[in-house]
Amino acid sequence: MHRALQLAALGPATGPNPRVGCVLLDPQGRTGAEGHHRGAGTPHAEAAALADLAARGGSAAGWTAVVTLEPCTHTGRTGPCAQALVAAGVHRVVIADTDPNPTAAGGAQLLRAAGVDVETGVLAQRARSLNERWATAVGRGRPWVTWKFAATLDGRSAAADGTSRWITSAPARADVHRLRAEHDAVLVGTGTALADDPALTVRRPDGTDATGPQPLRVVAGLRELPADARLRDGRAELLHLRTRDPHRVLTTLAEREVRTVLLEGGPALAAAFARAGLVDEVVAYLAPALLGAGPAAVADLGVSGIAGALRLDLAPGEDAVARLGDDVRLTARPRARPAGERDPDPSHPPVVEEAARVHRDR
Template structure:
């Protein structure tokens, strides 16, 4: 792959971020001339709109006339789709336009939408995959999780003392961790599409469930609040003043809840409290990432950070693989994932 293609891929990744996060992936595309000059660019603007490749080809034709794409190279962040949804297959459009070479970063894992690279090769198009794959995967991380597992990516977070307590004996928990750890939590809230708490935590702490900066202003992106439990949310609860309307669910079927959140375009779910809710997600096998904010303090008592995890003997322990350790002021953040990730049949992008 050439330097021009690498530059074009970085540009395509930047373009992809302009598109909305939702049921469809963020994708960018750049069309290069045979000599490596950029001719046109495009990105996907949401479900039902032209995919990035089509957007770029349309712009190229509008500026340079029919046939302008013949012999060009298309640089795309995601493997061109190979199925008909609300729009036609991008592979067919690239072939019909006479594109000679396609370079993409990440393979599409969809059963229906994947396989575009192979189809292009069969049509005589030169195809190269994996250019800036790590950057492309990072961009599409949550969407790829949805495709592979058929549900949103779930992060479960809690703060605890060194002796594993989430609160003092009287139930107070603000604050176990320091300001650096709390600021990190708000950054992660802002990266999520939904934030989930139980009614116990909501009634005890009255959290706003917003993502805030250090000056207490709101981040541009706010996760949708989801409250799990049957108890009524008070009319004066802070969550009712959230920029996004809250959703309440009884929580008797977490897998079904995740399915419904996925249908709403939610890809990243941030489970924040409390111990009973966190344990329910772990017990159901619906956790992809665990964030433990560990404070150098001792609380004692019985207010454990987790409850029943369905572990009755040591052979049933929930093994995790630590992926990162971060020092946040006086606190420590431990990031871990299940040692053996579950998978499900992937679905297709639309």
């Protein structure tokens, strides 16, 4: 299973599907074939491993499949993996984690009904961590939202005159592009789009676009974007959602199978998502500088007293606090609401109040 998890991690961190790895063991317990999922439309891990074995001239009859996620029962771009394992004659399947997707779940039950010996829960937590964002998005029916911002130690995203180039150091700015590459979509409001004219692409330190797929560029708001805006340059797909409602934004993105969203700006948009309870993780890049005045990193959260503060806990893992040049990156997650406290009512969502800002690191 450790090897299957290594294989799973080779798969893309973005896209509508989870990262899955599979190892096929012969009756003597020796590895005979391996496979992992390489992205939407490609064979799933189990099918890839079976194809690897077939290419070697082998048969999986009487073999054991070790897989990091419950084999699917769904026919989509590819066929159901549980059926493929049964058809191949696999006699035992060891599964790390169950599938939270109701459309694809039920593989373990199908395998058992076919007479296959099934064991679940082997290194389940490691497998769950590998697909945490995907599983959360599937379970909630809306994308995982990471809110990223850069600020001075006194919480300013720009100076009083609107300038912000550069608040953070080159290592921190490079890390933002790594973060973008880990998300399906990057989201800003029309205020930021008009004020900054951002590109919102994943770029190398020299400014050229990185290889590989670019995230979907999403703008939320009612105002029109200029014809010559950089967001219209064709370097990546642009989606303009003419709404200020965070719930409607995420519903539309979920319909497009977007699993992860990087919320980059501006402070009004961030506040709307935070007040709606739609932020899953906060990544803050803090520069050792003081401005004393200028736009804040986030707008009004509706907090009137310290008791109402939106509290966060550092994310699990050793890199929750990291030094990047002279800056510090903090990764934190909102605390679970106390028992009995209701989630924000989606029928009365906060909306984004349009506000221009300047944040040239786009």
